[in-house]
Amino acid sequence: MPALPGFRDFYPEDCERRNYVVGTWRAVARRYGFVEYDGPTLESGELYRKKNEEGAEILEQLYSFRDRGDREVALRPEMTPTLARMVAAKEKHFRKPMKWFCVSNFFRHERQQKGRLREFMQFNADIIGESSPEADAEIVALAVDLMRGFGFGGEHFVVRLSDRKAWMDFLASRGCDETQSRAVLACADKIEREAPEKLDEKLAGTGLTVADLRGFIAGGSPAAFAPVLAALEARGLRDFVEPDLSIVRGLAYYTGVVFEIFDRSKNLRAIAGGGRYDTLIKGLSDGASDLPAIGFGMGDVVLGHLIDETPAADAQRRAASVPACEVFVVVADEARRAEALRIVQVTRDLGWRTDFSLKPAKVGRQFQDAEGLGARHAVVVGAEWPAIKIKTLATRQEASVDQSELPALLGKPGAQPGSF
Ligand code: HAM
Numbered sequence: 001m002p003a004l005p006g007f008r009d010f011y012p013e014d015c016e017r018r019n020y021v022v023g024t025w026r027a028v029a030r031r032y033g034f035v036e037y038d039g040p041t042l043e044s045g046e047l048y049r050k051k052n053e054e055g056a057e058i059l060e061q062l063y064s065f066r067d068r069g070d071r072e073v074a075l076r077p078e079m080t081p082t083l084a085r086m087v088a089a090k091e092k093h094f095r096k097p098m099k100w101f102c103v104s105n106f107f108r109h110e111r112q113q114k115g116r117l118r119e120f121m122q123f124n125a126d127i128i129g130e131s132s133p134e135a136d137a138e139i140v141a142l143a144v145d146l147m148r149g150f151g152f153g154g155e156h157f158v159v160r161l162s163d164r165k166a167w168m169d170f171l172a173s174r175g176c177d178e179t180q181s182r183a184v185l186a187c188a189d190k191i192e193r194e195a196p197e198k199l200d201e202k203l204a205g206t207g208l209t210v211a212d213l214r215g216f217i218a219g220g221s222p223a224a225f226a227p228v229l230a231a232l233e234a235r236g237l238r239d240f241v242e243p244d245l246s247i248v249r250g251l252a253y254y255t256g257v258v259f260e261i262f263d264r265s266k267n268l269r270a271i272a273g274g275g276r277y278d279t280l281i282k283g284l285s286d287g288a289s290d291l292p293a294i295g296f297g298m299g300d301v302v303l304g305h306l307i308d309e310t311p312a313a314d315a316q317r318r319a320a321s322v323p324a325c326e327v328f329v330v331v332a333d334e335a336r337r338a339e340a341l342r343i344v345q346v347t348r349d350l351g352w353r354t355d356f357s358l359k360p361a362k363v364g365r366q367f368q369d370a371e372g373l374g375a376r377h378a379v380v381v382g383a384e385w386p387a388i389k390i391k392t393l394a395t396r397q398e399a400s401v402d403q404s405e406l407p408a409l410l411g412k413p414g415a416q417p418g419s420f
Contacts, residue, residue, distance in 0.1 A: 005118070006109075006110060006112065006117045006119065007117070007118055007119050008117065008119065012324075017304065018121065018300065021121070021150075021300050021303060021307075022121065022123075022300075024146070024149045024150055025101075025103055025123040025146060025298070026103065028149040029101040029123070029125055029142065029146075032099070032138070032142045032145070033099055034099040034101040034125055034142075035099065035100060035101070036100075036101055036102060036103070037083075037086070037100050037101075037102050038102050038104055039076070039082035039083070039085075039102075039104075040076075040082070041075060041076060041104075042067075042073050042074070042076070043073065043074055043076055043081070043082060043085075044071065044073060044074070045064045045072040045073055045074045046072070047074075047081045047082070047085060048062060048074055048081060050283075051252065051253060051280065051284075052252055053182060056252060057186075057250055058077055058108070058250070058251060060109075061077060061108040061109045061110060062074045062075075062108075062109070063075040063077075063107045063108075063109055075106075075107035076104075076106055076107065077106055077107060077108045078106055078122070078251075078297065079102055079106070079122065079124040079297065080124070080126075080251075080253065080277070080280070080295070080297075081280075081284070083100070083102075083124070083126060083128075083295075084277075084280045084281045084283075084284045084293075085284050087128055087291065087293075088281050088282075088284045088285030088291075089285075091281075091285070091291060094128075094129075096128070096129030096130065097128060097129040097130035097135065098126075098127070099125075099126075099127050099138075100126055100128070101123065101124060101125040102123070102124050103121065103122075103123050104121070104122065104124075105119055105120065105122075106119070106120055106121075107119050108120075113269075114268070114305070115268050115269035115301050115302040115305060116301065117301055120299050120300060120301050121300040122297045122298065122300070123146070123297065123298045123299075123300075124295060124296070124297045125139065125143075125296060126139075126294065126295025126296075127139055127293065127294055127295065128281070128291055128293040129291055129293070130292065131276075131292035133227035133228045133257075134231055136228045136231075136256075136276065136294055137227075137228050137231030137232050137235075139274065139294050140159060140161070140228065140232060140237075140241060140259060141232060141235055141237050143159060143259070143272055143274075143296055143298070144232075144237050144241075145237075146272075146298060147240075147271075150307060150313050150316065150317075151310070151313040151315075151316035151317075152310065152312075152313055153312075154239055154240055155264060156263060156264055156306070156310055157240070157261055157262065157264060157271065157306075158241070158242055158261070158262055158264060159242070159259050159260075159261050160241075160242055160243075160244040160246070160247045160260050160261075160262060161228065161229075161243050161244065161247070161257065161259045162243070162244055162245050162246070162247035162248065162249075162257075162258050162259065163224045163225065163245070163256060163258065164185075164248065164249070164254045164255055164256055164275065164276075165224070165255065165256050166224050167185060167188070167216075167245070167248055170216050171184055171185075174207060174208060174212075175207065176206055176207065176208070180206040180207070182252070183203065183205070183206050184203065184206050184213070185248045186202070186250070187199045187202050187203055187210070188217075188246065188248045189248045189249065189250050191213060191214070191217075191246060192246065216245065217244075217245045217246045225243045225257075228257060229241065229243070241259075247259060247260050249273060249274075249275055253277040253279070253280045254276060254277050255276055255277055255278045255279055256275065256276035256278065256294075257275055257276045257294065258273075258274070258275030258276070259273065259274060259275060260272065260273040261273070263302075263306050268302050268305055268306060269302050270302065271298060271299070271302045271303055272297060273296060273297065274294070274296020274297060275294065275296070276292070276293070276294040277293055277294070278292040278293065280293065281293060322353070323353070323373060323374030323375065324353060324355070324373055325353050325354065325370070325373035325374060325375045326352050326353045326354070326375055326376050326377065326413065327347045327352045327353070327354045327355075327375060327379060327410065328354070328355055328356065328366070328369065328370030328375040328377070328378045328379070329343050329344050329347070329354060329355075329356040329381060330363060330366045330367065330370065330378050330379065330380045330381065330382075331356060331357060331366070331381060332363050332366075332381060332383070333381070333382040333383045333385075334360050336381050336382060336383070336385050339381055339385050339386075340356065340381040343379055343381055343388065343406065344356050346406060346407060347379070347410060350407060350410060350412060350413070351412055351413045352410060352413050355369075355370075355373060355375070357369065363380075366378075367393075370393060371393055375393060376392065376393060376394070377390060377391065377392055377393065377410070378390075378393055379391075379406065381403075384400070385403065386403045387400050387401065387402060387403070388400070388401060388402075388403045388406065389401075390406070390409060390410075
């Protein structure tokens, strides 16, 4: 029986890919001084209903049900409401600005399409308690450096930077009320993906047309972006970013700078997206202090496709992979199995990934297994004990040594192995 549509099995190779992505996310976020947090997979459905209009895409995609206590609950579709809830509850405990990241799994009942699944991993990074453009730039810089951390360059991806506030000012100037504004933003979010006639239908009643939206996007004032771009310029990261007012973001809570990351060929869906949400936390805390915030999420699905399709990134991923077995202990004489087990323990204690045959097998077969597992060294324990043989499988170079010399010869993983 296969997994449900949109859900993935992770065989060891898939887990290794996922660990590479997750490990890179964590390493780069820590380089930026972010600390890790997490929340529950299951939340009260109300958390999502409270801040979203009925009919909002994120609500329609919610995996929600009544639990055995008759509570309405939902599998988290994103982290931001949980983060806002957690921060609102304990805000006073934390020095500002808070720089937090998480790596978790999320659930959305999406339509089947490339780059979108129903369970996916997402990295989130948020800065809470700082409203300056420096914080905006810090978040965008982190997003850029995550991409660089995977081996991507400016030829592979672009951060498209926009501003919800510029949109809200434009909509106010055109006399749109809140409901109309929401309808217009939802259409603007789909302007590159949906047919103009269909969007014009949805815009009916707002007083605006697709042509008006395109006009605004083409003529939007870049002045709003100047301080963020200047801070990115100072870091040497300006060229990764393009101001682009066609980005509005699908989620309701954004109040200022918003951005998405796309692959340069634009063949794929967004790799990451986020922005400023200065009122969400206050709204969840029933009057807690005003906490401006900005952050973004980056999923593992589109990112994974882009790594596969980009030779430099794919080569980097492969180079980072360590075989399951580095040292294979060959039991050449079953009478010496106990000594062989001791050697296995010695090399494991040194930190080498060590394997051996769990049952008697011909020596040739054991060497085949060693090679099949990608081992670098074979250590042969046989009738010559306490002499043993160390063999480097790639070069076939081998030496006969006393078993007591093995730790010094192998050394610690990562260090150059001793010569023999
Ligand atoms: P989002 O744009 O909904 O934002 O998701 C961010 C990223 O998560 C997307 O660009 C995509 O890479 C990935 N993603 C989203 N849905 C799916 C899916 N069904 N399958 C695979 N990948 C997906 C948010 O979630 C915001 N909460 C981000 C944020 C954090 N804003 C402020 N702080």
